[in-house]
Amino acid sequence: MSDTSFKVVTIAGGTGLLGFNITYACLNDGSYKVKILRKKPESENNNANLLASKGAEVIYVDYNDKNDLVKALEGTDVIISAIGRTKELLACQRALLNAAKVVGVKRFIPSEFGAELKETTDEMHPFLKPKDEFFQELKNSGIEYTMIITGIFYEYLGAIGFDYKNKKATFSVDGNTKVAGTSCADIGKYTVESLKLPEVRNGTIRVAGFVLTLNELLKKFEQITDAKWEVSNDFTLRQRYKNNTAPVPTIWDDFYAYVIANLDIKKLHNDKFSFTPQPVTEGISALVKN
Numbered sequence: 001m002s003d004t005s006f007k008v009v010t011i012a013g014g015t016g017l018l019g020f021n022i023t024y025a026c027l028n029d030g031s032y033k034v035k036i037l038r039k040k041p042e043s044e045n046n047n048a049n050l051l052a053s054k055g056a057e058v059i060y061v062d063y064n065d066k067n068d069l070v071k072a073l074e075g076t077d078v079i080i081s082a083i084g085r086t087k088e089l090l091a092c093q094r095a096l097l098n099a100a101k102v103v104g105v106k107r108f109i110p111s112e113f114g115a116e117l118k119e120t121t122d123e124m125h126p127f128l129k130p131k132d133e134f135f136q137e138l139k140n141s142g143i144e145y146t147m148i149i150t151g152i153f154y155e156y157l158g159a160i161g162f163d164y165k166n167k168k169a170t171f172s173v174d175g176n177t178k179v180a181g182t183s184c185a186d187i188g189k190y191t192v193e194s195l196k197l198p199e200v201r202n203g204t205i206r207v208a209g210f211v212l213t214l215n216e217l218l219k220k221f222e223q224i225t226d227a228k229w230e231v232s233n234d235f236t237l238r239q240r241y242k243n244n245t246a247p248v249p250t251i252w253d254d255f256y257a258y259v260i261a262n263l264d265i266k267k268l269h270n271d272k273f274s275f276t277p278q279p280v281t282e283g284i285s286a287l288v289k290n
């Protein structure tokens with residue numbers, strides 16, 4: 001059953017890697033008036049130009065100015081936040097939520113799109129805490145929400161240890177660890193189709209183009225690059241970071257080591273959607289070509 005009550009969808013961060021794909025899918029769907037919010041000051045952006053040429057309204061906002069945001073959001077039924085994981089993410093999403101309450105937005109999809117957040121925050125990586133803090137505020141806001149969990153973007157497979165330029169894999173967890181992933185184009189489609197699924201109100205959607213062990217993924221990289229890869233393990237990465245023992249990895253190394261251990265997705269909801277996601281082999285082929 002479709003929810004036909006949503007007419008206007010506003011995407012914050014619509015020019016970004018994922019935001020572009022969500023906005024594109026929304027315009028392709030054809031059921032919605034689509035707006036994208038860009039942060040002031042105005043700047044040239046190819047993605048914004050392309051989306052505007054396809055019918056999106058581009059609105060510049062000051063996320064620190066509530067009146068500005070309220071004006072921009074007037075008439076909006078759904079906010080999709082695809083703002084990048086910057087240090088302003090919590091403040092921007094909070095400002096959007098406050099303005100959303102004023103104008104009566106019906107649903108808010110927060111900028112998640114990765115590993116599922118754990119209920120306990122003790123062990124949560126510092127990069128994910130602002131997302132979790134916002135999610136708790138969203139749950140208590142009275143506005144409908146949908147969390148979308150996708151695993152790693154195909155475009156980011158390199159970050160979890162697959163150095164396809166040098167044909168080297170470095171695993172920070174056991175090779176039998178399962179990880180899930182989805183292409184940004186498919187995440188765009190899942191996000192937009194979720195607006196027509198009443199059962200996802202105040203819930204979590206878990207989708208993925210693949211769920212494989214790191215060893216299985218490595219085999220696919222090897223097949224596609226037609227080469228035997230050098231494989232090494234660095235299981236001490238997180239521990240070294242936590243204990244500040246040399247050689248100390250960067251916080252990004254630490255983040256990806258944390259994320260890999262949390263990337264498995266159980267009980268996928270793929271079958272609620274109308275399409276089959278892109279196979280990971282296609283995502284890998286696109287990566288290694290560049």
Ligand SMILES: NC(=O)c1ccc[n+]([C@@H]2O[C@H](COP(=O)([O-])OP(=O)(O)OC[C@H]3O[C@@H](n4cnc5c(N)ncnc54)[C@H](OP(=O)(O)O)[C@@H]3O)[C@@H](O)[C@H]2O)c1
Pocket residue numbers: 012013014015016017018019037038039045063082083084085086088089092111112113114115150151152153156
């Ligand atoms: N699962 C994964 O593998 C994975 C990988 C990457 C990202 N993610 C997640 O996916 C989401 C989107 O990430 P992304 O990589 O697509 O984002 P991104 O491309 O880095 O940024 C998206 C947009 O955010 C806006 N933005 C940037 N800084 C801002 C600020 N200070 N205030 C307001 N807006 C700002 C920009 O739009 P304007 O300049 O037009 O305003 C930008 O185009 C995030 O939640 C991120 O954590 C997941």
